[in-house]
Amino acid sequence: MSSSLRIASGLFGQATRTISVESTQSQRFLPILLRNTSRSQCRAYSQRPRCSQNIKSALELRNSFSTSSPCARAKTMGQLKQRNSTGPFSWKAALLFVLTGAGMMIYFRVEKARLERKRIAEMSKGVGKPKVGGPFTLKDLDGKEFTAEDLKGKYSFVYFGFTHCPDICPDELDKMAEIIDKVKEATKDDKVFLPVFITCDPARDSPEVLRAYLKEFHPGIVGLTGTYEQVKNVCRQYRVYFSTPRDVKPGEDYLVDHSIYFYLMDPDNDFVECIGRQDTPESATKVILEHINDWKREGKPLKVE
Amino acid sequence: MGWLPWSSGEPDKASDGGRIAPDRTSRKRCWEGRDLFFACLDRNDILDAIKDDKEARRKCAKEVEEFEAACSSTWVKYFKEKRVMEYNRDQTIARIQKEDAATVKELKTQGWNSK
Numbered sequence: 001m002s003s004s005l006r007i008a009s010g011l012f013g014q015a016t017r018t019i020s021v022e023s024t025q026s027q028r029f030l031p032i033l034l035r036n037t038s039r040s041q042c043r044a045y046s047q048r049p050r051c052s053q054n055i056k057s058a059l060e061l062r063n064s065f066s067t068s069s070p071c072a073r074a075k076t077m078g079q080l081k082q083r084n085s086t087g088p089f090s091w092k093a094a095l096l097f098v099l100t101g102a103g104m105m106i107y108f109r110v111e112k113a114r115l116e117r118k119r120i121a122e123m124s125k126g127v128g129k130p131k132v133g134g135p136f137t138l139k140d141l142d143g144k145e146f147t148a149e150d151l152k153g154k155y156s157f158v159y160f161g162f163t164h165c166p167d168i169c170p171d172e173l174d175k176m177a178e179i180i181d182k183v184k185e186a187t188k189d190d191k192v193f194l195p196v197f198i199t200c201d202p203a204r205d206s207p208e209v210l211r212a213y214l215k216e217f218h219p220g221i222v223g224l225t226g227t228y229e230q231v232k233n234v235c236r237q238y239r240v241y242f243s244t245p246r247d248v249k250p251g252e253d254y255l256v257d258h259s260i261y262f263y264l265m266d267p268d269n270d271f272v273e274c275i276g277r278q279d280t281p282e283s284a285t286k287v288i289l290e291h292i293n294d295w296k297r298e299g300k301p302l303k304v305e
Numbered sequence: 306m307g308w309l310p311w312s313s314g315e316p317d318k319a320s321d322g323g324r325i326a327p328d329r330t331s332r333k334r335c336w337e338g339r340d341l342f343f344a345c346l347d348r349n350d351i352l353d354a355i356k357d358d359k360e361a362r363r364k365c366a367k368e369v370e371e372f373e374a375a376c377s378s379t380w381v382k383y384f385k386e387k388r389v390m391e392y393n394r395d396q397t398i399a400r401i402q403k404e405d406a407a408t409v410k411e412l413k414t415q416g417w418n419s420k
Binding site: 162164204205206207209212 | 322377383
């Protein structure tokens with residue numbers, strides 16, 4: 001057994017030259033046995049007569065370190081040469097290295113941006129944080145009661161304005177309409193985005209007036225109005241400067257100062273970010289979609305109806 | 306003149322008590338009237354159409370009439386004030402930029418490098 005193994009080792013060893021004939025059996029037994037089996041298969045099933053011939057001649061050169069078998073040599077030497085010439089490096093390894101590096105860099109950048117957004121989104125959560133938004137009661141254009149609870153479960157996009165606004169509100173509402181369409185398109189209209197217009201001028205902006213006004217911009221905008229006190233309260237909740245005169249005479253014309261930011265609120269109805277005059281519809285849509293996608297990725301609940 | 310609620314004296318009322326706001330068409334008319342009037346003021350070197358009201362009315366009689374017919378009086382006042390405010394704002398920005406540039410230039414002559 002021992003001698004035949006030695007022969008086999010001389011014959012079939014992959015790295016023939018490195019295998020010492022004197023090596024202990026316990027060390028070599030298993031690999032040699034395995035090789036032996038595979039080679040005997042080669043011998044047994046090989047259709048090529050040369051193989052068995054070579055084995056025979058190699059048997060004669062017993063204990064020599066020759067790699068006479070072409071079956072073994074073709075494979076062994078090729079691999080050996082390749083290994084010796086390049087060491088552990090090859091173009092595959094280099095490519096893998098570069099790809100992994102590039103992948104990691106992209107991943108870290110994306111993660112960094114995501115965490116930054118998360119920080120912004122969670123800035124207004126928890127105790128002791130500045131609070132924008134809060135409970136309110138208003139009524140929608142059908143006269144139904146609409147409270148802060150109705151904003152929950154969706155990303156709401158709140159804007160304050162009044163229909164007699166000279167130039168800024170119409171511009172901003174046109175922008176809002178563009179944003180609504182872009183978000184709708186990107187989210188495949190899954191109804192997680194709720195644009196809301198709250199009037200600061202309830203005396204003049206009745207549901208009928210609001211409906212006609214908002215229809216010119218986008219039919220998806222939810223218009224809200226209420227009593228003077230209710231509107232004053234919602235403006236205070238959202239930290240909106242409220243300057244509407246309390247007792248207006250019928251027919252009196254006046255302007256209302258108000259904040260011109262859009263407030264993006266998350267499905268818990270916590271404030272996320274402001275969209276201002278400097279934002280384009282594109283940049284605003286990007287910000288909104290990033291927050292919506294973060295929320296979805298984290299698997300948090302959304303109201304889709 | 307249904308689409309010009311203010312020009313008929315009494316503003317148009319909605320059936321539920323609200324007051325109808327100018328729609329897109331009348332807003333556009335108003336803005337066009339404003340732009341024509343302001344272009345005339347520019348030609349005549351008038352900045353403040355409230356302070357120099359008489360001068361403005363004399364030199365841009367046609368424009369001011371059209372502007373005031375197309376917009377409500379609060380809007381007219383708002384746009385006139387806004388024109389002055391924006392002019393002052395732009396002047397301030399330009400002044401600050403000029404001062405900044407001068408400071409940078411002076412620092413650079415002293416061997417300071419922004420990099």
